[in-house]
Amino acid sequence: MSEGPDKTVELGRQGSPLPPGRTVAHYRILDVLGRGGMGIVYRAEDLKLKRTVALKFLPPELTGDPEAKERFIREAQAASALDHTNICTVFEIAETEAGAMFIAMAYYKGSTLRERLRQGSLSVREAADVALQVARGLDKAHERGIIHRDIKPENIITSDDGVAKILDFGLAKLAGQANLTKTGVTAGTVNYMSPEQARGGDVDHRTDIWSLGVVLYESLAGRRPFASDSSQAVIYSILHEEPPSLSTLRPGLPKPLVAVVRKATTKDPAGRYQSAADLAADLEAVLHTLGGRAEPGRVGRPTSRLWSRRSLAWGALALAVLGVALAVFLRQRSRAVGDPGRKSLAVLPFRDLSEQKDGSYFSDGVTDQVTSQLSRLGDLRLISRVSAKRYGNSPKSLKAIAGELGVACVAEGSVRRAGGRVKVVARLVDATNDRQIWSETYDRDLAEIFAIQADIAGQIASSLGVAPSAEEGKRIPQRTTANLEAYDYYLRGMDYYDRRRKQDNEQAIALFNKAVERDPSFARAYAALGAAYAQQHYYEPGAGATLATSIAMSQKALALDPNLPEAQRALGTAYFFKGWATRAIDCYYQAIKLDPNYASAMANLGVALFNVGQLDEGLKWQQRAVSLEPTSIAQYAFVGDTYLDLADDEEAERWYAKALELQPELMGARGGLVQLRLIQNRPDDALKEVERMLTMAPEDPLSAWYAGFVHLVRGEYKKAEPFLEKAANTGGLAIVYQHTGRRDEAREELEYEIDAQQSFLREGYEFYRVPYTLAQLCAVWGNKDAAYTWLDRAVKGGFPKYRFCRVDPAMASLRGEEKFEQLMKKVQDNVQRMRRAADAPPSPRRGP
8 A cells, every 4th residue: 555645755864765665656666776876766667657667866865955956957857858769768857745856767678888898898899889879869969958978888778679778867967057066076987087077177068979989998898998996097097198009909890990989089179079970970880881780779689698688777876076187286296396306216117028917916016125125215205106106007208207206217117927037127217308327137037036126226226326324224125035935925915905995905914824824934924914904904993803913913023124114104003093192103203214215104104193283293294295105195185184273274275175186085185174164164165065075975974974063063953863873973963862852862872982982091092082082072961070171181182173172062061161261272372383383394314
């Protein structure tokens, strides 16, 4: 039996899906097809016309947002205005009595192009057929002034009768209509963005032509032309690099088809096809040369299993919101650096020329070992391997790469491993004049790889006029292990560890353990285990044993090699996660003393100092880390956070903007902007920033945390509650419960959280965060004496956030009291002192 109309769209808290059988208007829900940032999509039955449809709902938390509503309506208007065989049919847009909006559209049985590509590349005819169909649909849309802006395999379906359809005009832009994309946000999906779209500028119909060219490339090659685990790296490639040749990836392709793809993906829009009709004409000509002509609006009926009859699951409708290219900022940064000097270097990834296809980890290992040895030299400014690695296989000139990284010289090379032999070619180039300074070819037994690496590093240092001091000479590693099998496991483990994903980190731990099993004296493998177990704690904070293991592995590494900076950093990271600030900071200083170019240790040290309120000292190390690792975008947000606490709003906003320019979905930077707007008494602007976070990352707990906090500041307790529950913000929930008459629930939450926070202190937690949290909880409870005790302890521990404290809803009962104002004045004076000292140069050789 159907429920009443006032219950038809109870999507549940935080957008939980409607159950099968629920009725919406005259549609009965059958099941969920998918969900994304702009809605949940259901398969439903039209009870009036007895047909199956797809219903797309606007998320309930955005229903009251006029901008989101307008975008939703625009999608329906854009699609319903198009009557074309190759475009999904829209039946109606409606709003239920409960205020929920939805679009009813045609439901198609078939397969998305993404589903097909999971099985491999398409035949030449199939790929050209699909592209031709899409081009015809786009031509119709472009005639009506509509730009899709998100053409990708997920948004292309071929029905069982062979007709290709374009789905989801959620990013569509109508000519003459206001652009609803928010300032600083780029709409689209990163791998298929045109260069002009990636820059965040204005786009026209030619952006769809680029995206279709990328889809055609992927259909033929079985891989994307621009692909990486990092969105900013993809954008950089789109803007500055050429994809691998289609003819190389798939020999025998018709040259006219390769030319079509090349023209469709020309970076300059002026050199691209100027209309989808022109692209369609060339594709039709290619099909004619293959034999026969495609029918308008159809693809030949498939015979492959790739086109099996599966119901359509096209619910991945989230907006992929990404930023402007990495190189834009790098060029700006390199100009600011000025003349880098002869003793500045980047070691680019050595190319893998081995016949085996999985050998890149070995060539990466050669690069890392050479970099590691050079990094010990204090007189050399060496770009981190993380930033240098981004330029592997780059078609850019060495001069251009050096300019973007802010160095004078570049080292590069190649590695060929075959059986028991290894051939390494290395060279050093003065990139300012493209003059080769030194080169050497090594063709030796594989067992001599350690000697080869040491010799390359020594020759580069000597050629640059850099000599290690007596102390540095003792610390430069010569041989990591005598066991080649252990070394191979270690290199494979580092390859997985660097991917920074939970499942890869687990694989890295398994490989590092095999390395130490083969060689129990392999110090660097123990250090890698220490780092990986610490990283595992980041993925699984509740697994406390991982930190104990991390500490044990790191200490084992130091027992074997006291001069190993990687072990000091790993140990410091485990201490940091345990809240043992003093020991963490000591370890990071030791790591930098052992390796004066250790950018990651500098970044960690900067963050640790920030968390004990030593803002001026922390800022110096953070900025130095940025200079050595300019592609570490998260570090820009940390610098912004430090300037925020230093009460330098202009600099804070500038650094947040840098981070978001390169990675708009970086929630840490957006959260910093939320705090900044609240401190500036701009709660409406803070709410707008939170809405961006919820649109970009609705499932991110950080988005929920800030959404709940902003609603608390605004006194909107009912709106705050679901977000605070999602973020598990106990103190915030207690405030909500108190203001909504649930004092027993508030007391229960506060008692539990106070006990939990005090348990951290019993375990030796030193950062000011815990005493400040206890001050918040006690203030909410109404125990002012305890609140002041904990707030005083936080201030003595370095708490610098006096401006945040003045808007913190948990502190409302204390604000205005003389004791509170005295504490805040003390904090303010300390922050002003640190701000004056912030320009002093860092002490790179400072010890613990």
